[in-house]
Amino acid sequence: MAKTVIVVVDGFGVGAMPDAGTLRPGDLAADTCGHVLDHARTALGRPLRLPVLGALGLGLVHPHPDLARRTHLPVAAGRAALGYPGADTFAGHQTMMGADFSRVTVARLADHIDEVTEALTAAGHRAERLDGRPLLVVDGTVLVHDNLEADPGINWNASGRLDDLAFDGPGGILAIARTVRAVAPVARVIAVGGHADGPLPSYVRPGDGETVGLDTPATGFYRNPGLQVRHLGAPLDHTRQLPELAARAGIPVTLAGKAADILVCGPARRHPAVDTADVLAHTLDAVRAGGDALVVANVQETDLAGHQQDTGRYGRLLEQVDAGLAALVALLAGPGDRLIVTGDHGNDPAIGHSHHTREYVPVLIHRPGADGVELLPDADSLADVGATAAVSLGLDPGGLAGGRPLRTGRRAA
Structure with a gap:
């Protein structure tokens, strides 16, 4: 043994x-x-x-x-x-x-934002840029954005407040992340749901390598109870x-x-x-x-x-x-x-x-x-x-x- x-x-x-x-x-x-x-x-x-x-x-x-x-x-x-x-x-x-x-690439969301928008729209979601910046607001609640906690272009996130939308279920945060995963070339798409200290757009900031995303630690997601995360890896x-x-x-x-x-x-x-x-x-x-x-x-x-x-x-x-x-x-x-x-x-x-x-x-x-x-x-x-x-x-x-x-x-x- x-x-x-x-x-x-x-x-x-x-x-x-x-x-x-x-x-x-x-x-x-x-x-x-x-x-x-x-x-x-x-x-x-x-x-x-x-x-x-x-x-x-x-x-x-x-x-x-x-x-x-x-x-x-x-x-x-x-x-x-x-x-x-x-x-x-x-x-x-x-x-x-x-x-x-070897088949996983490094890419900013900005490089594929049209393709991601088309996939979300085809799945029945409403997706639009936030104030013209290269990240998406989906159904008025969930942000699809570059992950700012890893090196630029490694991961993308789909982040939402659980007060606004359920994590699981049809149309939930995880379902949106899965739609993004289907067209994403990056290593990981991460679905994140939690309780934030304020509206998520107020925590959006530029990152390294011309990325734009959510400052997740600043939102309070990690500090407040109820955090839900699902990692959707590349095939x-x-x-x-x-x-x-x-x-x-x-x-x-x-x-x-x-x-x-x-x-x-x-x-x-x-x-x-x-x-x-x-x-x-x-x-x-x-x-x-x-x-x-x-x-x-x-x-x-x-x-x-x-x-x-x-x-x-x-x-x-x-x-x-x-x-x-x-x-x-x-x-x-x-x-x-x-x-x-x-x-x-x-x-x-x-x-x-x-x-x-x-x-x-x-x-x-x-x-x-x-x-x-x-x-x-x-x-x-x-x-x-x-x-x-x-x-x-x-x-x-x-x-x-x-x-x-x-x-x-x-x-x-």
Whole structure:
């Protein structure tokens, strides 16, 4: 019996990739992990308490003085380049699970606004530009716009106030988003419904790369209760991704947190959740169930703290994640078990803006029964994480659309 658990700490980067400054030159200084640790020293007067992340080898990947350089656990530690354009949760997870993203393009809504308008009109909606700007008001309530929280052209949103319109059902926010998805060339169309502090048009602003969209954090959607979100991804061959590969081999699959919203696997047990305690609880329950298992869990609140530029909250959440990882390490003790802790992009709360940051992410692999500590070479893509997980489950990584298993690195001193 063997279990492989992948815990994705959303927005947890360990330093800028070489091309991080292409869009925003200041992003070459991005370092989510380092800046959160620095803030704790200043604000709390002590290091963050991250003993398990340290034992899993985070200090071997990131040179921060508050991270231990030695570990007693049998781990392999390295870092991965993202392997997809921009810095985006949906693209990150799909890539990590082995997807081929070569047909997905980067485009502003302005580049396709006539096509989107025609599709909405054909579906029976009324769609018009907001004050002549390149975003649409649909049925007088829902805004279709560039997503300003990811890099320009990665995602589009359909956003509405739940006081004005239902999220589900005919003519609802989700139905409008699905119509947009049918003609959108971008990685993700996101349906967002929530309770705002005022009329949505008052929160529209220009973004980077000549985009125009809704300043979603400013609306109060994230702060006020009742937020509903659905991620509609680009058409991909999900049969060549890790969850489907595992399910076809008879391995039970559990998707927890945001992973349950954005990954496709017909037989999977799904536990969508935003609260970090809930995500960790669902993950632990899946491991305790016994037998072979693939569990993919996403801790989303770290990403939200990055968007809110709340470095202190980010640090507190890392400590909470660390405590949850301690319980997972204790449960995953069989020689075939694996715990992989990684990220999907960066989201540096100290960088001076609320966008994701294009950073390397850690790849920390706990390997019960293995001998010693290994330093892994940099992975070219997050797809290599999925391929490595496939091998740990006894699956052929050649069944994935992308990725190569991470090979043995050098021994840590």
